[in-house]
Structures are given as C-alpha cells and as structure tokens.
Amino acid sequence: MTHNAVDADILNQWTRRLSQALQILDLDVDNHLVLNVADEAAHAVSPMAAPITTFVVGYAAGLAAANSAMASHAAIARAADIVIAVCRQPENEAPDETGWVNTAQ
Numbered sequence: 880m881t882h883n884a885v886d887a888d889i890l891n892q893w894t895r896r897l898s899q900a901l902q903i904l905d906l907d908v909d910n911h912l913v914l915n916v917a918d919e920a921a922h923a924v925s926p927m928a929a930p931i932t933t934f935v936v937g938y939a940a941g942l943a944a945a946n947s948a949m950a951s952h953a954a955i956a957r958a959a960d961i962v963i964a965v966c967r968q969p970e971n972e973a974p975d976e977t978g979w980v981n982t983a984q
Contacts, residue, residue, distance in 0.1 A: 909955070916959045923966035936962055 890910045898906040913933055920932035936958045943954035 907952070909952070912955070912959055916962050919963050919966040932962055 887910065894906070894908040894910060898904075898908070913936075916936055917929035917933050920928040924932075936955065939958040940951060940954035943957065944951040
C-alpha cells in the first residue's frame with residue numbers, strides 16, 4: 880500500500896498521539912508494515928479482515944514479546960510475516976496441511 884508524505888506525516892502524528900494517550904512509552908510503529916499487512920488481508924479475505932488482522936498481529940506480537948526476550952519490533956515483524964504468508968496461501972489449503980501450526984507463539 881502506498882501513500883504520500885502528507886499521509887505518512889499524519890499517520891506518524893496519530894501513532895505518537897495514540898501511544899501517548901495509551902501511555903506506551905517509546906513506541907516506534909512501522910506504519911508501512913501495518914498498512915502492508917492490512918492490505919494483504921483485505922485482498923486475501925475482504926476489506927473487513929484488515930483491522931481484525933492488524934489487531935491479531937499486534938496481540939500476537941505483544942504475547943511473544945512478553946513471554947520471551949524477543950524485542951517487540953522483532954515480534955511484530957515475525958507475526959506480520961506469518962500473516963502475509965497465510966494471506967498468500969491458496970484458499971483450498973488448510974493451515975495444518977502447510978504446517979502453520981508450527982508458527983504459533
């Protein structure tokens with residue numbers, strides 16, 4: 880998903896404002912990665928899947944970072960990579976057939 884510099888600035892301001900409101904200190908959001916994951920889910924499933932998918936990625940990354948020494952950025956990248964791989968699988972392949980169960984947090 881592409882956007883211009885004005886959109887990027889608006890998103891950066893929003894994520895800073897939101898993270899401050901939620902009292903999450905020093906949060907560095909990779910907006911491009913989040914938008915890419917949302918775009919993949921929207922195209923693979925439906926537009927409604929985008930916000931649900933980004934929520935699940937964030938949740939999974941939070942669990943991974945809390946339960947291990949993995950940094951939150953690495954946990955987000957790992958969760959995002961898994962989601963993108965799932966989105967790119969043919970619809971007729973079930974998770975167990977391609978080993979997705981081994982990617983659980």
